[in-house]
Structure formats: structure tokens, C-alpha cells
Amino acid sequence: MTARRLGFLVLGVTIFWTAAYVVVYLVRWEWQRALMSGVLLLIALVVGIAAAGARRLARIERRLAELREPPPVPRGRYATSREEEPPRFRWLEGDSYRVFIPVLLGAGIVVSGLAALVERVAGAFGRDAGPPAALAPPAGGVLAGAPEPDGRDGRARAIALGLAGALFAGVAVYQLAELTQDRPDDPVAAPASTLVIEADTRGDTGAAHVDPLVQRLWEYCRGSTRPYVEGGGAVPLGERRYAIVVRPALGEHALKRMLGCLQDGLIDRARFRVVSVQPG
Known part of the structure; x- marks a missing residue:
């Protein structure tokens, strides 16, 4: 390769x-x-x-x-310069071959006369006989019984492929729109939703603890739902884990938006991972 x-x-x-x-x-x-x-x-x-x-x-x-590029110069026996070109018919230069042309022309005239005579004799004897039956063309012509060429098969195949491609593209766009559209959710039979996340830092973040980073993440992601989250907050659970309590409880679409925001982790040099969701 x-x-x-x-x-x-x-x-x-x-x-x-x-x-x-x-x-x-x-x-x-x-x-x-x-x-x-x-x-x-x-x-x-x-x-x-x-x-x-x-x-x-x-x-x-x-x-x-x-x-x-110029054409390549021939090399070999007859290679010469541009000024001096080799003769194309060397046999015409000698005296011994000058009689060849009159003989050739005379022979051609004699052969042509014989051919005309044979044609006339054959026409006189076989004028009414017609061609042999074995050489007669078929009744419907030489191409009798052959399928007629039809260009509709290629057009039909192209139309079918185009419709299949358009259908696939339409289904793909529809499914992607279904998964990413912002829609209102039905009321959830729960007072609140609880999301347990795991926070970690990468390098120097300027903060002594992870608590302010989680608080910043919560303040940013609470505006990712429609309608906005009114109550709740982040509660430390120990071992770099935090429970984010959301009130009111999140529906299906609002939960997707909240999870996407938390997983994205827009806080510089911080990483967050959702561990569990209740109710989920």
C-alpha cells in the first residue's frame, strides 16, 4: 500500500x-x-x-x-535528420523496377474485364433462379425473435435507488429530530429527581476542593431544562460524589438535557460522571 x-x-x-x-x-x-x-x-x-x-x-x-513534448525521434536503421528524409519507396529508384507499374496497371485492366464478363454470364443464366433457399433471409428479418432493447430498466433502477436513498435520508433526519427536539414533558409522580455524580479534577483548577466546581456546574446546568429548575442543589456524599437534587422532578426530555449538560462538563480542568438517577 x-x-x-x-x-x-x-x-x-x-x-x-x-x-x-x-x-x-x-x-x-x-x-x-x-x-x-x-x-x-x-x-x-x-x-x-x-x-x-x-x-x-x-x-x-x-x-x-x-x-x-515533441514527438520522439526514431532511432534505428532509417533514422535521419529533419532536413534529409529517407525515400518512402526505395524500389522506385532503380531502373530495373520501372516496368513494374505499367505491367501492374495492364493486369488490373485485364482482371477487371474478366470479372465483368463473368458477371454478365452469371446474370444471363441465373436471372430467374433467384438465391438458394439456404441463403434466403428469415421471414421476420435477421433479428426476428430477438428481444427489443428497452431503456426503461435502467431508468427504473435509477428511480428506485433514488427513492430508497431519499427514504433512508428522511428516516435518519426524522429519528435524529425525534431524539434532539425540545418538547414538554408530562408531570412526573415524584417530588424531586436525584442525580448522583462523581467529580474529579485534572491539574491545578485554582480551587482547594471540588465543592465549588460542582456548585458552578449545578448553576450552569439548572438552566438547561425547559422550564428552568426552580429548586434543588448539590449535596456532598463523600469520596468526591455529590447528589444533585432537582425540584420539580425531571421528565424524559428534561432528564436527557440535564444528563447531557452534566456529562459535557464545561468547567475548566474538571471531569464529571453521572453515576445514578432517581427516579430514572
């Missing part, structure tokens, strides 16, 4: 996985990660288009260079 093919293979794998993660993060309501994957997908597509364009331009330049 050449380096060019390997590069295109890596680029194709990158485009496929970045597009897949864009869809996954959109379904999970993790908007920051979806944006990051979308930017990587856009970069990979631009690189792919640029590589394909550069390859096509190189092919065109190579073709133009081949057209500009």
Missing part, C-alpha cells in the same frame, strides 16, 4: 468516526462535544477535498506536459 492510499484510508476513517460521534453527541445532548466533533469533521472534509483537487490538478498538469 502506497503512502497516498494509506493517507486516504486514514482520512476516510477519520471522516466516518467524526460524523458518527457528531450524531452520538447530539443524541446525548452533549453540545460542546458535538461542536468539537463537527469542527474535526469539517477539517477532515476540507482536507479530503483539497487532496482530491490537488490530485486532479497534478493529473491535468501531467497530461498537458505530455501534449507539449
Whole structure:
């Protein structure tokens, strides 16, 4: 495998996985990660288009260079300079072959006369006989019984493939819209929802404890639901675990938005993971 093919293979794998993660993060309501994957997908597509364009331009330049090159000079027995061209018919230069042309022309005239005589004799004896039965064409013609060419099969196949592609694209867009649309939830038969998260830091965050980071995350994510969360807060449970109590209880769509916001973790140098949800 050449380096060019390997590069295109890596680029194709990158485009496929970045597009897949864009869809996954959109379904999970993790908007920051979806944006990051979308930017990587856009970069990979631009690189792919640029590589394909550069390859096509190189092919065109190579073709133009081949057209500009002069024809190769023949080498061998009859190779000469441009000023002195070799004779095309060497046998015409000698005196011994000058009689060849009149003899050839005379022989042609004699053969043509004999052929005309044979044609007249054959026409006189076989005028009413007609061609033999074995050589007679079939009643319906040479192509009798052959299926007539019909171009409708190719058009029907193209139409079927186009309809199948449009149907697949429509179903994919509909399913993605169903998973990401913001819709009101029915009332939940619970006073509150409790989400247990696990918090961790990466490097120096400027905070002595994880408590202020969790509080910042809660203040940010409480506005991710519709309607906004009115009551609740973060309660430390020990061992870097916190219980986020949400009042009123979250429905199906509001819970997806809250989980996506918590998993996204927009707090700098902090990482959060949802452990459990009640009621879930």
C-alpha cells in the first residue's frame, strides 16, 4: 500500500468516526462535544477535498506536459535528420523496377474485364433462379425473435435507488429530530429527581476542593431544562460524589438535557460522571 492510499484510508476513517460521534453527541445532548466533533469533521472534509483537487490538478498538469513534448525521434536503421528524409519507396529508384507499374496497371485492366464478363454470364443464366433457399433471409428479418432493447430498466433502477436513498435520508433526519427536539414533558409522580455524580479534577483548577466546581456546574446546568429548575442543589456524599437534587422532578426530555449538560462538563480542568438517577 502506497503512502497516498494509506493517507486516504486514514482520512476516510477519520471522516466516518467524526460524523458518527457528531450524531452520538447530539443524541446525548452533549453540545460542546458535538461542536468539537463537527469542527474535526469539517477539517477532515476540507482536507479530503483539497487532496482530491490537488490530485486532479497534478493529473491535468501531467497530461498537458505530455501534449507539449515533441514527438520522439526514431532511432534505428532509417533514422535521419529533419532536413534529409529517407525515400518512402526505395524500389522506385532503380531502373530495373520501372516496368513494374505499367505491367501492374495492364493486369488490373485485364482482371477487371474478366470479372465483368463473368458477371454478365452469371446474370444471363441465373436471372430467374433467384438465391438458394439456404441463403434466403428469415421471414421476420435477421433479428426476428430477438428481444427489443428497452431503456426503461435502467431508468427504473435509477428511480428506485433514488427513492430508497431519499427514504433512508428522511428516516435518519426524522429519528435524529425525534431524539434532539425540545418538547414538554408530562408531570412526573415524584417530588424531586436525584442525580448522583462523581467529580474529579485534572491539574491545578485554582480551587482547594471540588465543592465549588460542582456548585458552578449545578448553576450552569439548572438552566438547561425547559422550564428552568426552580429548586434543588448539590449535596456532598463523600469520596468526591455529590447528589444533585432537582425540584420539580425531571421528565424524559428534561432528564436527557440535564444528563447531557452534566456529562459535557464545561468547567475548566474538571471531569464529571453521572453515576445514578432517581427516579430514572
